[in-house]
Amino acid sequence: MVILSFVGAVGLAQMPFGATGNSADFTKAAKTNSILKNTLRWKWGKQQKGWYLYVPLLQKTLATEAGPDSAEFAEKVAGYQRIKGLRRSGVLNQTTLFSIIKHWQSKRIRPIYEAKESALLTAPITNFYDPTRDLELLKVDRTAFDAYKRMIDDADKALNEKNGESGPYLSIISSYRSPAYQASLRKKDPKANRAQLAYRSPHFTGRALDIYVGGEPVTTKDENRAIQVKTQAYLWLVENADKYGFEPYFYEPWHWEYVAP
Template identity: 35%
Template sequence: MWKASASVIAALAAAVAGQAYAEAPEPAPTAQICDRAPGAWDDTAQANAISLYALEWVPFGPSELGWEAYVPLIQHEVGSPCDPTSAGFAEALAGFQGRYGLAASGRFDQATFQVLRGLWQERRPFVMARVRGECPDPPPVSDLAYLTTGEEHAERLTRLLRRDVLDAYRAMATAARAEVPEIAAEPELLRVFSSFRDPEADAARCARDGNCDGLRRAVCSPHRTGTAVDLYVGHLQGMGVDSTDVHSRRHMSQTPTYRWLVKNAGRFGFVPYVYEPWHWEWVGR
């Protein structure tokens, strides 16, 4: 999981200093014209089309090639359903950049992503607690409730969530299956493969496995709060349901399940962790 660093704290500060949003703006209707008159934003759209697959950058630590894995969240944040290679997307991105004090070029770059990441992270109360140097206490056992076997992913049995979070998860999963045929047709989709994790057991496991690096498994994990869920959104054949390989994350980000979550999870009080398409945290409504 993510851990606080000077660069991220700076990004958070920059986001707060700009025009703050409690939630992302509602995307424009899909009927919005995404192409513009010839000449308007054409060069910018072409630059985005190239960098979408070829940008060499370091958004979270490991180097990555391209930014396709982050497109659904970016589209939602800038309020545009347009393809990232279109003139309409470039225009919407330029508007976002201007609102946050960046050069309104319409071109995706690491500086723009830093502000986006700051916005996404500051919506996670757990992250803000970690920035303050705090590690939230786990809830009392009496506040936890059991998932049913039909709510747990077959690969991992997880068992517990905070009661109010479990209610919100159930409402969200029911809505998703009613609204998206692909989700309704595949029972494993949106099942939970990690939820509440006992802090002592989690610490012992990450110490044993040697992966307490702040990305794969944090020393102080949000799963200790009983408000974090890892949801099955699909996976790339040959890779795990929580593989952080860039190809795996890119695949997950293009699934109907993940795209529905980006647009709708906020209705049920859930916010994403951008680096892990499967990880969502309940913050209330």
């Protein structure tokens, strides 16, 4: 029932983006999008170039399978802009991108709290990407782990069926991290990525999971993320994770947060 009521919550994906006009009106916007996809300048921590890395998430949010260069995609962008009171151009410009990012960010765990020891369980190491991982680092929030198990069972089933294979597709890179452990990471590697250095990490809650989706496990280099956002594991998560209560951090294809009650 928890899952049903979660899915039933009104999200943008359920909002009516259609009926915003004739697709032909958006041919020009589509052309602009095909350029901005690779060139739009914006800042997220550092200077970013284009939004091509977020196409699967954008398609999910805009409820379309249409490619980012298509008039249909531009029309969906215009539908989003209409709902948000933005200029209805169909062009995925900086204002629209930041509006969508704000929407994505609003679904994440907040406020960040520190997990009570009693809320955590030690997950079997077979669920982890690194079979030699320290036993102290296998803790996960109980409810989140239940949901994760249901999710990966379904993911493995779906992907194995599709590919005629058997075996696991998803595993956990990192789960609960205590404030003390996070501080030790900071000390050990001051040049680690922003999330690893965070003073208020969602990993404190035990409900944030870094899930291996391909490529280098947790590297934000664009070339690496370009590989990750094309893997079957990632695309399956984008399409389905919300049904299990998980929401992504758009910038890190591996980082998923359990946000259901």
